[in-house]
Amino acid sequence: MNPSEKATRTTNKALFVKKMTREILSGKWRPGDKLPSERELAAEMGIGKTVVHSGFEQLAAMGLVTIRPKSGIFVADYMKSGNIELLNAIVQLSGNELGREVVKAILDLRLAIEGMALRALCLCRTEEDIARLRAMTDDIRKCSRDLGEVELAERFFIWHREICVLSGKSVLTLFMNTMHDVSIAFWINYLRLFGLPFALDLLDEFTDRIEFRDEEGAYNLLASGIADYLSRLEK
Amino acid sequence: MNPSEKATRTTNKALFVKKMTREILSGKWRPGDKLPSERELAAEMGIGKTVVHSGFEQLAAMGLVTIRPKSGIFVADYMKSGNIELLNAIVQLSGNELGREVVKAILDLRLAIEGMALRALCLCRTEEDIARLRAMTDDIRKCSRDLGEVELAERFFIWHREICVLSGKSVLTLFMNTMHDVSIAFWINYLRLFGLPFALDLLDEFTDRIEFRDEEGAYNLLASGIADYLSRLEK
DNA sequence: AAGATTGAACTGGTCGGACCAGATAATGCA
DNA sequence: TGCATTATCTGGTCCGACCAGTTCAATCTT
Structure with a gap:
């Protein structure tokens, strides 16, 4: 086996x-x-x-x-x-497919949560934080060929969760974890739509803006990324 | 017994x-x-x-x-x-007392979630919705003497959850339920700080602004209410 | 002596039967 | 008919046994 x-x-x-x-x-x-x-x-x-x-x-x-x-x-x-556990169950039952309204509500929440963490991290980030994010990105890049669709989605989830972890806002991390299953469904669809290279470049872009403490820039990158995904779904 | x-x-x-x-x-x-x-x-x-x-x-x-x-x-x-279940466990262990940083993060999230529902409800509210909210407020007012601290907090939680229910954004309702235990802890402290009459008047105020479809007004009421609570905590 | 193999001990997962106590419905008595 | 009693059903807990992977040390092979 x-x-x-x-x-x-x-x-x-x-x-x-x-x-x-x-x-x-x-x-x-x-x-x-x-x-x-x-x-x-x-x-x-x-x-x-x-x-x-x-x-x-x-x-x-x-x-x-x-x-x-x-x-x-x-x-x-x-x-x-x-509660959200129910949503996770629904996602798994429906085979990672969800209605657009539900997806929008979930992504709005993610924007609220991760946006908060992103702003905080821009203010408190250390050199080690930046190095860690870059290392995680490179790691995904290296072994992307060996990873399945779900495992790849898991890596992207962990990368974005790390934003919350490094920001020191532990409550936000708890919330991100609560949305784990839903997020995986999102990332699978996202990677299908936009492709791996684009998604990886976006991680680099995020890291750059965090490094330069570009609070608004980082937040806008997240907001526009979510908006792009939603508009793509409509087609 | x-x-x-x-x-x-x-x-x-x-x-x-x-x-x-x-x-x-x-x-x-x-x-x-x-x-x-x-x-x-x-x-x-x-x-x-x-x-x-x-x-x-x-x-x-x-x-x-x-x-x-x-x-x-x-x-x-x-x-x-x-995940959030852990936060609920922590809240219960610490006897409904939490650090200010944690409280702030939770309330920021609640603002994001309930604010979204509030805006949606202002657009889609029916006469029945308004009547229902007023009836719930009156019901709390009537039997407030017979209710304990926790039961009263539960009523306020349900009232605010009804915002999400009526807005039709079911995902937001699921999120509100996910934060149930934490919210109860919040409402207990809130009612201690501001008193029941003030809290009840605020419910009326919310209903008014929803009835007049005052999107910004309703949102600001929520935001300022949360801000007031946080500043009160600092003293 | 080093590596591969085996096997015993330990692990969580499941099972069915048993008992408890509260809730409920059926029964019998007045 | 109305009330009190009883029988039954429910979830909650517990036990002792067994199953099937995991682990690791003793064993065997080379």
């Missing part, structure tokens, strides 16, 4: 969560509906009640269901109670 | 998660460290291995630890891998 292949066999819990997520989002169960008991579902799928219980905890964490102890598990009004 | 007391006995899992979170954040275990096995910890605390396993899943979900199946559980570099 190719060593790059992950040996992580998908667990029963992951399968259950995916199945329930799909069924709820597809409308098989509607908000307010009472779901079958953990025992029933476990028997039905031929898995342990422990796994089902654990799976429902995860579904409740993302706001898809509401657990009423000793009473039952109900489909939540997830458009009201859901 | 007083009926207002919740009968939800804290579970062993919650205790374990809290204990481990505290130990990791306090530095007893450092990023990269391998933690004792699930069996060891279960025996040590006198609880089931299932509970420990479930607890670690929760800790992994918030990015505090990394689970390497069949190998071990390691403390993650949580300042890099942690």
Whole structure:
């Protein structure tokens, strides 16, 4: 077996969560509906009640269901109670494809978050910070041939997350991580649309403006990059 | 027993998660460290291995630890891998008290998110939307005497979340929910500082500006409200 | 002696059965 | 008919066992 292949066999819990997520989002169960008991579902799928219980905890964490102890598990009004974990689940289910409205809202948020970090980093950046960013860019450039689409997207995510890390605004880093899955979907599409060389040059451009402490320039680069992506999507 | 007391006995899992979170954040275990096995910890605390396993899943979900199946559980570099769930945990551990820098970052994000929803709602609001907001405000006003500090904070959170819901930008609602715990901590402090009457009047003011489709006015009201809170914190 | 192989020990993941206690619905008594 | 009791169902917890990768040291081969 190719060593790059992950040996992580998908667990029963992951399968259950995916199945329930799909069924709820597809409308098989509607908000307010009472779901079958953990025992029933476990028997039905031929898995342990422990796994089902654990799976429902995860579904409740993302706001898809509401657990009423000793009473039952109900489909939540997830458009009201859901959180970003739910969005990540939706992205994965829909195969990294999203509606334009959703993409726009997500990118607006990213602009708000990363823009804040970018401005802060321009003010506090050290020589080591610049060297680190350049090293990361070069690293992507070098091994770009060996990386798959998803792994490449992951590298770009990490690069931009590093902006938050280096800025010292740890809360922003937490937010970037929260949007991890969504971001990966974005970068995959971005790289398809604009190509790797263009994206890499953009990283250099970012680094330059940070090095020159060009606060407005760096922010505008991010804003225009996002705007370009959105206008490209419309075509 | 007083009926207002919740009968939800804290579970062993919650205790374990809290204990481990505290130990990791306090530095007893450092990023990269391998933690004792699930069996060891279960025996040590006198609880089931299932509970420990479930607890670690929760800790992994918030990015505090990394689970390497069949190998071990390691403390993650949580300042890099942690997400908002971690921030919620930190808020709860520190008893709804946070550093000013963290508060500022969170409020900047809230301004970005809710501001976006506010502008959108000003454009698309219906008569029913306005009536709903006023009804919610009146409801808080009416039963404010019967509500505890936390329940009151929850009402204010829901009111502001309704801005996102009515705006039709469902992604923004998901983000608001993601910040639920943090927001509750904010509202508790806000109500202590400014008092309930002032906060309620502000809700009316918001509704007015939305009704008159005063986009800039509504946004500025939010921005200045946040700025006032921050300057009040400095004293 | 150095490298490759094997195997035992340990790891997280799963399972099913068991019990608890609260919630709920069905039942029986008045 | 109305209320109190009971039986049943629910999620929450726990145990002990087993599975299947991982790890690393003892072993064997060259």
